[in-house]
Amino acid sequence: MKLKQSVLLLAVLGLAVGAAYASDPKIEALARSCNSCHGLNGVSAGPSMPSIGGQSEAYLKNIMLQWKSGKRYSATMGRHFKGYSDEELAGLAAYFSQLPWTPVVQHADAKVLAHGKEATDRCETCHGATGGKPDDAETPRLNGQWAHYLALELEKYRNGEVAMTHKKMRKNAQKLEAADVPAVAHFYAAQPE
Amino acid sequence: MNSFNRRNFIKAAIAAAPASAFLTLPQTAHAGKKASVVVVGGGYGGATAAKYLKLMDPALDVTLVERNPIYTSCPLSNEVISGHGKIEDLQIGYDGLKKRGINVLFDDATGIDAAKKTVSLKGGKTLNYDALVVSPGVDFNYTAVEGYSEALANSSHPHAWKAGAQTLALKKKLEGMQDGQTFVLSVPKGPFRCPPGPYERASQVASYFKHHGMNKCKVIIADANDSFSKKGLFEQAWARQYPGMIEWVSGANGGQVVKFDAASNTASSDFNAYKGDVVNIIPPHHAGAIAKHAGLTNDKGWCPVDMLTMESTLHKDVYVVGDACVHGDLPVYAAPKSAHSAATQAKVAVGAIIAKLHGLPAPEPFFVNTCYSITAPGWGFSVVHVYRVKDGKLVYIKEAGGISPVKMASEEQLVLQRKLEAEYAIGWLKNIMADAFA
Numbered sequence: 355m356k357l358k359q360s361v362l363l364l365a366v367l368g369l370a371v372g373a374a375y376a377s378d379p380k381i382e383a384l385a386r387s388c389n390s391c392h393g394l395n396g397v398s399a400g401p402s403m404p405s406i407g408g409q410s411e412a413y414l415k416n417i418m419l420q421w422k423s424g425k426r427y428s429a430t431m432g433r434h435f436k437g438y439s440d441e442e443l444a445g446l447a448a449y450f451s452q453l454p455w456t457p458v459v460q461h462a463d464a465k466v467l468a469h470g471k472e473a474t475d476r477c478e479t480c481h482g483a484t485g486g487k488p489d490d491a492e493t494p495r496l497n498g499q500w501a502h503y504l505a506l507e508l509e510k511y512r513n514g515e516v517a518m519t520h521k522k523m524r525k526n527a528q529k530l531e532a533a534d535v536p537a538v539a540h541f542y543a544a545q546p547e
Numbered sequence: 548m549n550s551f552n553r554r555n556f557i558k559a560a561i562a563a564a565p566a567s568a569f570l571t572l573p574q575t576a577h578a579g580k581k582a583s584v585v586v587v588g589g590g591y592g593g594a595t596a597a598k599y600l601k602l603m604d605p606a607l608d609v610t611l612v613e614r615n616p617i618y619t620s621c622p623l624s625n626e627v628i629s630g631h632g633k634i635e636d637l638q639i640g641y642d643g644l645k646k647r648g649i650n651v652l653f654d655d656a657t658g659i660d661a662a663k664k665t666v667s668l669k670g671g672k673t674l675n676y677d678a679l680v681v682s683p684g685v686d687f688n689y690t691a692v693e694g695y696s697e698a699l700a701n702s703s704h705p706h707a708w709k710a711g712a713q714t715l716a717l718k719k720k721l722e723g724m725q726d727g728q729t730f731v732l733s734v735p736k737g738p739f740r741c742p743p744g745p746y747e748r749a750s751q752v753a754s755y756f757k758h759h760g761m762n763k764c765k766v767i768i769a770d771a772n773d774s775f776s777k778k779g780l781f782e783q784a785w786a787r788q789y790p791g792m793i794e795w796v797s798g799a800n801g802g803q804v805v806k807f808d809a810a811s812n813t814a815s816s817d818f819n820a821y822k823g824d825v826v827n828i829i830p831p832h833h834a835g836a837i838a839k840h841a842g843l844t845n846d847k848g849w850c851p852v853d854m855l856t857m858e859s860t861l862h863k864d865v866y867v868v869g870d871a872c873v874h875g876d877l878p879v880y881a882a883p884k885s886a887h888s889a890a891t892q893a894k895v896a897v898g899a900i901i902a903k904l905h906g907l908p909a910p911e912p913f914f915v916n917t918c919y920s921i922t923a924p925g926w927g928f929s930v931v932h933v934y935r936v937k938d939g940k941l942v943y944i945k946e947a948g949g950i951s952p953v954k955m956a957s958e959e960q961l962v963l964q965r966k967l968e969a970e971y972a973i974g975w976l977k978n979i980m981a982d983a984f985a
């Protein structure tokens with residue numbers, strides 16, 4: 355008991371070294387700083403900011419490293435990640451991927467939802483019918499993500515000028531009509547799973 | 548500004564409640580009795596500290612002393628003055644912290660005895676602590692501007708540098724203005740809370756004028772300083788959105804206001820007189836009064852702390868976070884006085900306190916800050932600071948952080964970038980409020 359307690363303590367305080375990422379306390383200490391923008395446990399309370407807890411490790415790691423290298427466009431995030439080592443970013447990806455994905459289900463008009471459902475036909479192969487069952491680890495969950503964030507993100511993919519690295523996703527986003535964007539965002543945001 | 552969706556906000560906050568990310572400590576190794584931590588001041592620094600103390604060590608006895616039952620956020624309060632935001636969206640109580648098992652006392656801390664380790668309250672109580680967090684924000688030095696006073700601030704001439712009643716009073720004064728009139732904003736010598744804040748306020752005032760077709764109005768910024776935060780970004784925004792409307796006078800050009808005459812609404816420096824129809828004087832400030840009273844301040848009125856733990860260098864077991872502290876002697880890159888800095892500092896202090904209570908060395912700290920500013924609806928930008936520990940010292944990481952790009956490859960990119968950051972500013976606020984209070 356005594357031993358277990360002190361191991362726990364070391365872990366909470368970020369003093370243990372060499373632990374696996376999942377419980378690496380140094381990573382937890384870094385992760386606490388993310389809460390200011392992404393919410394406790396990566397569940398965002400702000401509609402323009404994404405929830406990140408429970409996204410897949412591969413997706414998280416990929417985009418964070420792309421931001422650090424400057425390969426991928428971001429408005430704010432990239433400037434942060436230049437201050438982290440690759441190992442820390444990998445650790446953060448592992449850490450947030452192990453938290454539960456917590457959809458914040460947002461209600462919308464039936465008409466908007468119907469429009470959104472139709473417009474997401476072509477998205478289904480990769481994102482699943484509701485955005486909650488991505489077909490591979492590089493694809494993020496969309497169900498219960500904030501609608502406002504999703505719409506802004508789609509704007510990035512649709513804007514031909516900023517560096518969004520995933521060509522197929524970009525093409526798909528560009529095929530949407532402008533009026534589809536909010537409907538699609540509300541559709542995914544309304545899905546519990 | 549998007550209106551605050553309270554239902555979703557609460558849902559998200561509740562979803563986050565179990566805090567499964569945190570390992571919990573079975574008990575505090577403190578001679579059988581629970582260790583007590585008292586937090587003075589329930590703003591961004593103090594509320595975050597209280598919450599994370601309890602999250603990271605549920606066995607702790609945590610008491611928060613705050614004089615107001617409702618907190619009003621300064622961030623995004625400039626947008627309330629211009630009418631783009633609502634003050635209700637910036638207000639929050641302490642039920643969230645109470646639900647987490649924190650003992651919240653609405654009282655005024657009137658004395659700290661660092662030798663006896665006690666805090667005395669106006670209401671008569673005396674609290675014992677093993678560790679104390681002090682986050683009282685700022686108080687103002689009214690004597691620095693002759694003729695200005697706390698009484699004027701609370702009646703006809705609000706500074707509105709603490710959000711609340713004065714924010715609404717200044718908004719009302721702005722709404723009483725007519726086309727062709729002048730708004731004078733006086734900025735004190737740094738350090739002051741929110742380095743980009745005054746320039747954001749000037750932008751929001753101009754935004755109000757433009758929105759109401761009052762295109763002959765002027766904003767004069769009489770500044771005691773010779774440069775300012777995100778200057779290139781602000782000047783670009785002003786040239787695009789408010790050409791000719793905002794005039795900035797640097798300290799070197801006589802911008803430092805030392806005198807105010809309320810009868811003629813004139814603020815003067817040693818060289819110039821600025822007559823306005825509305826004059827908004829931001830007085831210089833120092834650490835909240837309790838910090839000075841407790842002997843936690845240096846000769847400049849701020850609280851020196853150990854950069855790695857936030858422990859006061861003047862009193863043991865007292866940790867000062869937020870605006871009240873001077874975070875290190877980094878000449879150019881000292882941590883700015885912002886809500887984001889206060890929250891990160893609070894989390895670092897919490898780690899150090901829990902370690903110390905358990906007889907362990909302090910964990911390696913990590914500091915990050917982001918300040919967003921909005922100059923007009925859909926036009927926002929930011930500055931990011933990242934600090935890391937290298938060779939036992941806190942250093943600013945030059946490769947990271949910095950300001951949003953001033954120039955981009957195309958107009959389309961620039962417009963997208965500014966739009967995104969205007970939206971993220973609002974999302975940031977909701978999260979940082981929830982992270983402190985929910």
Ligand SMILES: Cc1cc2nc3c(=O)[nH]c(=O)nc-3n(C[C@H](O)[C@H](O)[C@H](O)COP(=O)(O)OP(=O)(O)OC[C@H]3O[C@@H](n4cnc5c(N)ncnc54)[C@H](O)[C@@H]3O)c2cc1C
Pocket residue numbers: 587588589590591592593612613614615618620621622623624625654655656657682683684685707708709710740741744835836837868869870871884885886887888889917918919920
């Ligand atoms: C116009 C404006 C815009 C701003 N915009 C931003 C922004 O966009 N982003 C950003 O990061 N920051 C911004 N800031 C700065 C931010 O508001 C402060 O940095 C932040 O509030 C600091 O937190 P704090 O805990 O140190 O102090 P505060 O938030 O001021 O909290 C101090 C608390 O302590 C209480 N208190 C004080 N003394 C006692 C006592 N003796 N007993 C009991 N209670 C006491 C007070 O009532 C208060 O609630 C802005 C500030 C202003 C003025």
